Amino acid sequence: MATVLEKIADHIVSRTSFSPLAMARAQEAVIDTIGCMLAGAADQAPQAVARAFSGQIGANGPPAILRGGRASPSVAALINGTAAHCLDFDDNFHPARAHASAVLVPALLSIATADAAISGRQFLHAYLAGLEAQAAVGFGVNPSHYNRGWHGTSTVGCIGTAAGVAILLGLNATEIAQAMSIATSSAAGPKGQFGTPTKPLHAGMAARNAVEAALLAQAGMSGRLDILERPQGFLDLFGGEACAGWQALSMGDSHIIETHGLVTKLHPCCASTHRAIDAARDLQMEYDFCLDDVLSIETNLGRSAVDNLAYPDPVDEMQARFSMQYCLATALYQGNLSLSDFTCAAIFRPEIRLHMPKISMSAYHAAQEHGIERLPHHVTIDLRDGRRLKTERLYATGSVAVPLTAAERGSKFADCLRWAGLRAEKTHEAFLNFEDAASLKEMLNSFERSTAP
Incomplete structure (x- = not known):
């Protein structure tokens, strides 16, 4: 056998x-x-x-x-x-x-x-x-x-x-x-x-x-x-x-x-934060509130996601990528997350730190997760005007169910090159011929020459 x-x-x-x-x-x-x-x-x-x-x-x-x-x-x-x-x-x-x-x-x-x-x-x-x-x-x-x-x-x-x-x-x-x-x-x-x-x-x-x-x-x-x-x-x-x-x-x-596909990340941080970020942003776009309007945010995640996010008060940029409090507060404060949000200077911004204690996490019980491939992540937001907003996300943006657009993929690639200090003009378009490259070695050599500072 x-x-x-x-x-x-x-x-x-x-x-x-x-x-x-x-x-x-x-x-x-x-x-x-x-x-x-x-x-x-x-x-x-x-x-x-x-x-x-x-x-x-x-x-x-x-x-x-x-x-x-x-x-x-x-x-x-x-x-x-x-x-x-x-x-x-x-x-x-x-x-x-x-x-x-x-x-x-x-x-x-x-x-x-x-x-x-x-x-x-x-x-x-x-x-x-x-x-x-x-x-x-x-x-x-x-x-x-x-x-x-x-x-x-x-x-x-x-x-x-x-x-x-x-x-x-x-x-x-x-x-x-x-x-x-x-x-x-x-x-x-x-x-x-x-x-x-x-x-x-x-x-x-x-x-x-x-x-x-x-x-x-x-x-x-x-x-x-x-x-x-x-x-x-x-x-x-x-x-x-x-x-x-x-x-x-x-x-x-x-x-x-x-x-099944893959999940192409929209946010440069631990994927365990993504569905909660996307859910909270869904609510923010629908109900038009800012972080100053928020009393508290409760997130309910899978057990492994809670275990992964071990830094409620991150002290460096690596820990910040694994902090629900930092990532979610930043996304709601400015409407998005970018590579520039994960520097030593960025993670200590007082306008972000002020709101991080409002955010809490809880996990599904083991019995709830047993035998289930995927459960949604829930977000509950209490506002100062008395409203309680709730929603959930089964899939993160970037998944097969909620894919990134071609423009979003191109923008992400360009952002990565800019972060690297490389010239980004038309580079994503050039890579769209990847499958047809007769020699991948030569294609990458040409790319390195074209993007040299």
Whole structure:
């Protein structure tokens, strides 16, 4: 009987073509992630990683580190992955409970920027294979795995991304399964690190570990192919109390990006805040009030979301990204959130701090969440004039249910480039030809030349 890893590998190898919808959504995700990576490159976390491995970075070599330098595939994936996730502006992928693209895109770029023969279409095929593998691994352990405290980006993301890298390297089904098995031994990352620079490092480590696992499999390294389901394997050790396993796993004709999609972030902060922010803004736009009119705001979220938002009184910009009080107060005060709201100066603005104590959080009971894939986040606002306003959001803006417009995607990409200090004229439009690029390496080289300060 085939193991879970063998079933996943056989399936992604057998899927040799993708629908126009799947390809379009994959391209959107890749472009969005590159924008986030460029914006984050100068942040303290990727800069610390670059300093740590400065002896392995030079002007020449195959894989590129976006914003400067070349290194081994491992180091390039580590730095670019950390940069992709450090501003928490990168997408979310619910089936894996992971920032899927922040691991996949840097890992795949570390291979593609070293090989001029890899096309945009090949890259997107590998991306879609890795995304489907992440979803399949996550199926057996989530949400119990995530709720237990494991950061799915660096656990499930690492294992699934190894499959995507293996596809890009041209490995066969057995080698892909081996790459995923090897990656399982590198899967790690506690959510207790949220709000610190090590949280984005999780994405970098997952990208690096996935690349190394695929290269090791290519070189003949092997592990147990039943490592997900066997005793003392991934499910046994990482699954948590309510994991389902893979007995009911079914990967059909429709790709997961078509049925579930990703959530492209509108706000540069933890996704656990987004549905409450969107709900509160819905009320604000309908009833036309400002924060001075508010007595109190109650938010009711999923348990894992409350656990993620551990900083009611943030002391730095990283903690602020994981503070419902700061993010929601800022969004209601000025009508939106931007990258500029997450600097040391911005987070101590008295006009924001004044209103943060008005905001409280509560969580669903475990029994309410049991067996339910998604519950809405609720917001209740009491105004000084006596009105009580209530609403809920099942999906955040940027999800498949409430997608960003093409203009919003372009604006976000341009904002990321401006934050990075790069010239932003017509860059998003140029990337819309990503799928058709004959050489992804040359396309990215041309992009770097055109955006140089």
